Amino acid sequence: MRTSDTAYAKINLALHVRRRREDGYHELETLFAFVDKGDRLTARAAEQDALETVGEFATALDNPFDNIVMQALGALPRPGGLAITLEKNLPVAAGLGGGSADAGAVFRIIEQMHGLPDDWEERAAKLGADVPACVKSFTCVGRGTGTELEPIDSDLAGTPVLLINPRVPLSTGPVFAAWDGEDRGPLPEGDARAVMLAGRNDLEAPAIAQCPVIADVLAALGETNPLLARMSGSGATCFALYHSEDTARDAAARLASSHPDWWQMQGRLR
Structure with missing residues (x-):
């Protein structure tokens, strides 16, 4: 059985930086939105977790074992392993949350196959500030470091x-x-x-x-x-x-x- 999902490109429709925090992060307020295209992940059951990266920007990910996809797999309890093929269509270090979007897609794939633990948002936030928003992948407001999500009325869908x-x-x-x-x-x-x-x-x-x-x-x-x-x-x-x-x-x-x-x-x- 194969399961696929799109790692939707993240954009910040607005990004207000409010202050530097003592922990080295920044307090911010942002309006997240997501494009209906991005990277593509395909997963199948395997004896152990594995990652293959293909696509235009695959060579930019020079260490697959340190890839956030593998970190996301390790963050969630589940029976058995998953072999994932990541089609890397989004440029790296580009402000599109590409890695975070990939992790978000992993969370959705595992949700579909096995369900997510109740503390999935906390687990996602440990991987990166944008990851909880990328799991949801819909227009919302992010506060704090971006992990505190709030719904917002949106008439922008389809734009x-x-x-x-x-x-x-x-x-x-x-x-x-x-x-x-x-x-x-x-x-x-x-x-x-x-x-x-x-x-x-x-x-x-x-x-x-x-x-x-x-x-x-x-x-x-x-x-x-x-x-x-x-x-x-x-x-x-x-x-x-x-x-x-x-x-x-x-x-x-x-x-x-x-x-x-x-x-x-x-x-x-x-």
């Missing part, structure tokens, strides 16, 4: 989205470290669309300082008549939302022609 990455990896730690420490205020109130439009990403400036091409990506997206263009997470991936599928398709074609070296993915918000 066309274009993801662009300049193929420059950007590690999260240095971007957070370069944040200027200024609290620019909380997430606004309202439904998801209102929060998104009135929100911001406080990591854009420090990310651009380390990876200037992000500004070029944002400028290029801004010229495609989007509803919104913004950087996701700590970068370097940026996204644009569109009013129609035709506009999104035209934008993708235009950027593929003008910047053929940039990675892109089209989809819709879940």
Whole structure:
């Protein structure tokens, strides 16, 4: 028996960094959303856990034994092992929660096969701040380090989205470290669309300082008549939302022609 699931690409429609914490993490408020495409995981029963990685970005994961997929498998009690094939379609260190999304898919696969323990959220949070949200993979607000999840009314499901990455990896730690420490205020109130439009990403400036091409990506997206263009997470991936599928398709074609070296993915918000 084989079970498959998609590790949905995570984007931060807004990301407000409020303060540095004594434990080295940052207090933040974010509006998570998920695209209907991403990595693909296929699992089958096996004598012991195993991982095979294929796909465009497979070579970026140079140590499969240290992969978060294996860590997620080890975090959950279950009978027997699982052999997982990970089709790595999302760039690594890209602000899309790729590893966290992979872990989230593992949790859903195991939920389907064996069920999850009552403390699964705590187990997920130990793997990474974005993992609990990636298990759920629906639009929600994250607080604390991102693990404290709250539902939000969303009228964004189905909105066309274009993801662009300049193929420059950007590690999260240095971007957070370069944040200027200024609290620019909380997430606004309202439904998801209102929060998104009135929100911001406080990591854009420090990310651009380390990876200037992000500004070029944002400028290029801004010229495609989007509803919104913004950087996701700590970068370097940026996204644009569109009013129609035709506009999104035209934008993708235009950027593929003008910047053929940039990675892109089209989809819709879940």
